[in-house]
Amino acid sequence: MNQMLTGSIDTVINLPKQVDPEVAADIEKESVFVSPHLERITVSRCRTKATVHLRSSGDVDEVIDKATRYLDVMAKQMTGFDIKVFLENARKDDGLYEPNVNRELAKRKWLHDYGKGQVAYTGPVLRLARLINETAGMLYEKHFNVFDGHFPSFIDADTLHKCGYFDSHPNNVTFVGNVIEDFDALEEFRKANSCSEGALLPPSEHIHQGGMCLNPAACFPAYPTLSGRTLDVQGHVLSWLGRVFRYESRNIIGLDRLYEFNVREIVFLGTDEYVRDCRKKALPLIRELAEHFDLDMKLQTATDPFFATVSAAKKFFQQAQEVKNEILIPVLKEDGTEKELACGSVNLHGSFFGERFDIKAADGEPAHTGCIGLGIERWVLAGFTQHGFDPERWPKAVRKRIFE
Numbered sequence: 001m002n003q004m005l006t007g008s009i010d011t012v013i014n015l016p017k018q019v020d021p022e023v024a025a026d027i028e029k030e031s032v033f034v035s036p037h038l039e040r041i042t043v044s045r046c047r048t049k050a051t052v053h054l055r056s057s058g059d060v061d062e063v064i065d066k067a068t069r070y071l072d073v074m075a076k077q078m079t080g081f082d083i084k085v086f087l088e089n090a091r092k093d094d095g096l097y098e099p100n101v102n103r104e105l106a107k108r109k110w111l112h113d114y115g116k117g118q119v120a121y122t123g124p125v126l127r128l129a130r131l132i133n134e135t136a137g138m139l140y141e142k143h144f145n146v147f148d149g150h151f152p153s154f155i156d157a158d159t160l161h162k163c164g165y166f167d168s169h170p171n172n173v174t175f176v177g178n179v180i181e182d183f184d185a186l187e188e189f190r191k192a193n194s195c196s197e198g199a200l201l202p203p204s205e206h207i208h209q210g211g212m213c214l215n216p217a218a219c220f221p222a223y224p225t226l227s228g229r230t231l232d233v234q235g236h237v238l239s240w241l242g243r244v245f246r247y248e249s250r251n252i253i254g255l256d257r258l259y260e261f262n263v264r265e266i267v268f269l270g271t272d273e274y275v276r277d278c279r280k281k282a283l284p285l286i287r288e289l290a291e292h293f294d295l296d297m298k299l300q301t302a303t304d305p306f307f308a309t310v311s312a313a314k315k316f317f318q319q320a321q322e323v324k325n326e327i328l329i330p331v332l333k334e335d336g337t338e339k340e341l342a343c344g345s346v347n348l349h350g351s352f353f354g355e356r357f358d359i360k361a362a363d364g365e366p367a368h369t370g371c372i373g374l375g376i377e378r379w380v381l382a383g384f385t386q387h388g389f390d391p392e393r394w395p396k397a398v399r400k401r402i403f404e
């Protein structure tokens with residue numbers, strides 16, 4: 001029997017097994033995508049039970065059924081591998097971490113949060129963002145024979161499909177819509193808005209989706225530009241500042257988790273050996289960057305979540321070992337406790353993109369690829385968290401550029 005909800009009801013579901021702490025955190029985070037009638041899912045301390053917090057609308061049985069299936073798949077995303085730390089940096093500044101950075105930046109009018117995962121910034125925030133991008137770019141230029149590039153924010157669905165994005169992160173995709181090419185529909189839309197107080201969106205049957213998306217991972221737009229090419233013996237390195245969009249539903253928080261953000265990206269393409277060498281060469285540069293901004297940082301094996309699908313669960317287990325590392329920088333949560341913020345990642349993709357986009361290494365085999373992406377706004381948050389608002393606490397070279 002189906003019951004309709006009248007008030008808020010919590011339901012406890014037993015997990016198929018005890019989950020790892022990382023999986024528990026992913027279950028909670030991704031739960032906003034399970035159903036519009038679900039507020040959130042929280043995992044118990046013992047990590048064997050989950051509480052489904054329902055909203056006061058919707059069919060309880062249906063929501064619980066969805067939540068149960070979701071938990072079942074998520075619980076299979078076992079991590080179970082040892083975390084390996086590849087790099088570490090300890091800051092010299094011995095001052096306390098600054099709490100409530102997002103609020104303080106807004107108070108100083110250096111940051112404007114639109115409330116939907118987009119931010120505007122100016123003053124020291126903008127100068128720091130530019131400096132992080134510029135410093136990373138310069139380090140890459142010094143050590144690699146880099147081609148500078150620029151890529152669009154839009155990406156077509158076919159390219160995303162080729163990149164396997166719909167398979168791994170279907171929840172984060174953003175489709176672009178237009179009003180259909182129809183005189184009456186356009187006139188209806190125009191008229192409705194000419195005298196309305198707020199924006200009136202066209203009915204969904206008047207919105208046309210032509211298969212354009214907003215780019216959700218910095219490196220994707222680079223691969224189609226190299227389709228059909230055979231690369232030089234010395235391989236190929238591209239670097240640029242990309243704008244990235246990931247739909248996060250209700251999970252957005254200040255500079256911690258944005259819907260729209262900037263990524264300094266570097267992509268290596270060539271033989272397997274070449275790409276692995278590049279990765280090895282690039283790791284000390286990440287430490288150099290952390291040293292330059294004087295930040296506590298470590299680079300370690302990642303437990304990157306894919307959204308709950310069975311194939312993703314399998315892939316996760318097979319691939320997560322060595323192919324993805326995360327740059328973790330400690331910041332503070334709203335309650336003042338510390339959390340590790342993923343401020344970038346180092347990825348090896350094998351020959352996946354080389355095969356999908358027909359890019360060949362000099363040996364005639366599908367090119368191997370790897371990339372490093374640095375989330376600029378997260379580095380900015382880390383900077384203000386670890387050095388606060390007294391310019392004296394910042395490294396001299398940085399202080400001069402952002403405060404003076």
Ligand SMILES: [Zn+2]
Nearest residue numbers: 218219371373
């Ligand atoms: Zn990438």
